[in-house]
Amino acid sequence: xxxxGSESDSDYASYWRDWFISSRGNEYFCEIDExxxxxxxxxxGLNTEVQYYQHALDLVTDVFDLDCDDDMREMIEKSARHLxxxxxxxxxxxxxxxxxxxxxxxxxxxxxxxxxxxxxxxxLPMGTSDLPNMKAVKLYCARCEDIYNPKSSRHAGIDGAYxxxxxxxxxxxxxxxxxxxxxxxRYIPRVYGFKVHAAAALxxxxxxxxxxxxxxxxxxxxxxxxxxxxxxxxxDDDNDxxxxxxxxxxxxxxxxxxxxxVPAVERGGVA
Amino acid sequence: MSTSSGSPESWIASFCSLLGHEYFAEVxxxxxxxxxxxxGLQTQVPMxxxALEMILxxxxxxxxxxxxxxxxxxxxxxxxxxxxxxxxxxxxxxSRIASDLSVIESSAEMLxxxxxxxxxxxxxxxxxxxxxxxxxxxxxxxxxxxxxxxTLPVGLSDIPGEDTVKLFCPSCLDVYVPPNSRFQTVDGAFxxxxxxxxxxxxxxxxxxxxxxxxxxxxxxxxxxxxxDMLNGVFKKNIAPGLGPNKIYEPKIYGFKVSEIARSGPxxxxxxxxxxxxxxxxxxxxxxxxxxxxDDDDESMxxxxxxxxxxxxxxxxxxxxxxxxxxxxxxxAIEANGAESEL
Ligand SMILES: [Zn+2]
Ligand SMILES: [Zn+2]
Numbered sequence: 092x093x094x095x096g097s098e099s100d101s102d103y104a105s106y107w108r109d110w111f112i113s114s115r116g117n118e119y120f121c122e123i124d125e126x127x128x129x130x131x132x133x134x135x136g137l138n139t140e141v142q143y144y145q146h147a148l149d150l151v152t153d154v155f156d157l158d159c160d161d162d163m164r165e166m167i168e169k170s171a172r173h174l175x176x177x178x179x180x181x182x183x184x185x186x187x188x189x190x191x192x193x194x195x196x197x198x199x200x201x202x203x204x205x206x207x208x209x210x211x212x213x214x215l216p217m218g219t220s221d222l223p224n225m226k227a228v229k230l231y232c233a234r235c236e237d238i239y240n241p242k243s244s245r246h247a248g249i250d251g252a253y254x255x256x257x258x259x260x261x262x263x264x265x266x267x268x269x270x271x272x273x274x275x276x277r278y279i280p281r282v283y284g285f286k287v288h289a290a291a292a293l294x295x296x297x298x299x300x301x302x303x304x305x306x307x308x309x310x311x312x313x314x315x316x317x318x319x320x321x322x323x324x325x326x327d328d329d330n331d332x333x334x335x336x337x338x339x340x341x342x343x344x345x346x347x348x349x350x351x352x353v354p355a356v357e358r359g360g361v362a
Numbered sequence: 363m364s365t366s367s368g369s370p371e372s373w374i375a376s377f378c379s380l381l382g383h384e385y386f387a388e389v390x391x392x393x394x395x396x397x398x399x400x401x402g403l404q405t406q407v408p409m410x411x412x413a414l415e416m417i418l419x420x421x422x423x424x425x426x427x428x429x430x431x432x433x434x435x436x437x438x439x440x441x442x443x444x445x446x447x448x449x450x451x452x453x454x455x456x457s458r459i460a461s462d463l464s465v466i467e468s469s470a471e472m473l474x475x476x477x478x479x480x481x482x483x484x485x486x487x488x489x490x491x492x493x494x495x496x497x498x499x500x501x502x503x504x505x506x507x508x509x510x511x512x513t514l515p516v517g518l519s520d521i522p523g524e525d526t527v528k529l530f531c532p533s534c535l536d537v538y539v540p541p542n543s544r545f546q547t548v549d550g551a552f553x554x555x556x557x558x559x560x561x562x563x564x565x566x567x568x569x570x571x572x573x574x575x576x577x578x579x580x581x582x583x584x585x586x587x588x589x590d591m592l593n594g595v596f597k598k599n600i601a602p603g604l605g606p607n608k609i610y611e612p613k614i615y616g617f618k619v620s621e622i623a624r625s626g627p628x629x630x631x632x633x634x635x636x637x638x639x640x641x642x643x644x645x646x647x648x649x650x651x652x653x654x655x656d657d658d659d660e661s662m663x664x665x666x667x668x669x670x671x672x673x674x675x676x677x678x679x680x681x682x683x684x685x686x687x688x689x690x691x692x693x694a695i696e697a698n699g700a701e702s703e704l
Pocket of ligand 2: 503504505508511531532534535536603
């Protein structure tokens with residue numbers, strides 16, 4: 092967990108970036124190097140995007156010395172945060188930035204995948220748009236390749252553009268060893284041990300899609316990336332020692348029997 | 363027998379109001395008092411009888427008079443305190459020692475959980491859970507493309523002590539860890555493997571495309587009801603969070619990451635769904651492929667497509683064949699009232 096030092100406040104203006112990244116709610120951000128911030132080339136185009144650009148930049152780089160009232164100060168503060176976010180999106184796809192985000196990823200600073208079958212795989216922050224003020228930040232799981240909403244409301248309001256649409260994919264191109272093994276492990280809805288037909292039919296269809304993909308990849312001699320033993324195209328994906336009987340449609344609950352209809356033999360709920 | 367006069371709240375009500383117990387329904391005393399519903403639980407829970415009495419707020423009659431003597435009588439009975447003979451109850455009770463109380467308390471929680479697993483699959487229990495579902499007690503799916511669909515608490519095992527409670531999302535058919543750590547001490551077996559799917563079969567009309575921020579609405583069948591339904595459920599309710607525009611497409615600077623790349627997508631099948639949902643009508647497909655016609659005459663339809671059937675046609679032997687041919691086709695069990703209940 093991060094430390095949310097409560098004594099840090101905007102009083103510590105001389106270390107604005109320190110304060111910013113250690114503030115509660117800003118756990119997803121890494122610290123942008125001073126060198127990067129002071130190279131104007133990296134900030135190209137941001138002067139039109141950010142109000143009070145020069146003051147905001149001064150604040151972020153700890154050279155702010157404007158004498159102004161609190162309202163003005165507040166506006167500049169807000170602009171500084173916006174500027175930091177926009178530069179952050181560019182910084183995290185640089186070699187230095189990727190390395191810093193990698194460290195945070197390894198510590199699960201961005202949280203863990205809520206999907207049970209992902210077994211707490213660490214997440215990466217991402218945007219679904221590169222333009223600011225469009226979409227809030229989401230979290231990407233490289234194991235299930237899906238995106239999730241941050242569970243804390245303090246993260247739900249962060250602009251996704253501060254991370255961008257590419258960073259979380261670039262990081263796996265730069266560090267291919269980080270690509271997690273994929274798994275076919277999944278949840279299968281059941282009623283008293285029997286699969287539910289509607290869900291089972293969809294799952295069968297999805298399994299054929301997966302097998303088709305594996306065949307395509309194999310033909311092109313590309314690694315499929317699945318766990319050992321899961322790499323084979325299973326002809327009976329429906330597996331199961333058990334009967335393939337399925338329940339169709341709605342059920343009429345029988346009060347007398349519902350309580351005791353527990354299957355005699357238990358298998359894991361996951362197949 | 364049941365005296366709740368001493369305490370302001372019943373044991374069940376106070377258990378359900380504990381932090382982290384928000385997913386639990388209040389099991390009715392009627393359900394617990396029917397021995398039939400408790401079949402097999404005696405052997406699963408230590409100090410079963412005491413635990414059951416605690417759940418029902420039952421105290422042996424003498425306790426009212428002899429409360430003060432309780433401490434002194436301890437020695438008398440410590441030897442057979444764990445006796446399970448049914449009629450030994452009164453004496454045992456009477457002399458509970460403190461350590462027994464904590465054993466009984468945890469047994470009561472275990473017993474309540476196991477009864478709860480059964481209760482929420484009964485008519486009264488599932489009804490109560492539907493009210494909790496409507497009031498958003500179970501939270502929403504964390505997956506972005508599920509658009510905050512309401513989830514249902516489930517267990518991955520029916521055996522206590524194996525795993526904690528999870529949330530099942532009917533929109534993506536996947537299970538998630540509850541967002542708050544207070545649920546990470548709640549046993550999944552107290553909800554069990556059956557409840558989630560049974561809930562959807564029992565209440566097929568809930569519109570699963572609705573977000574948890576909206577109020578719950580019901581789907582209704584139109585005149586030509588067969589076109590709304592597939593494989594026994596509303597087509598609209600078949601994994602509404604999955605399918606072509608609900609799959610995350612990885613991109614770098616606007617360009618899709620190719621499948622051929624080492625870091626390319628490998629899991630899209632998990633979130634996929636056929637564009638034409640009728641592809642999932644395996645029975646109809648089988649019939650078409652094998653020129654099988656059904657006994658009833660609804661197999662032709664004006665738009666040139668055979669109607670979606672709610673259950674596979676043919677007899678068991680045929681279905682068996684079909685399963686072999688197609689790598690797993692439906693062999694349907696009809697539960698009671700499947701036809702009439704929708
Ligand atoms: Zn995941
Ligand atoms: Zn979902």
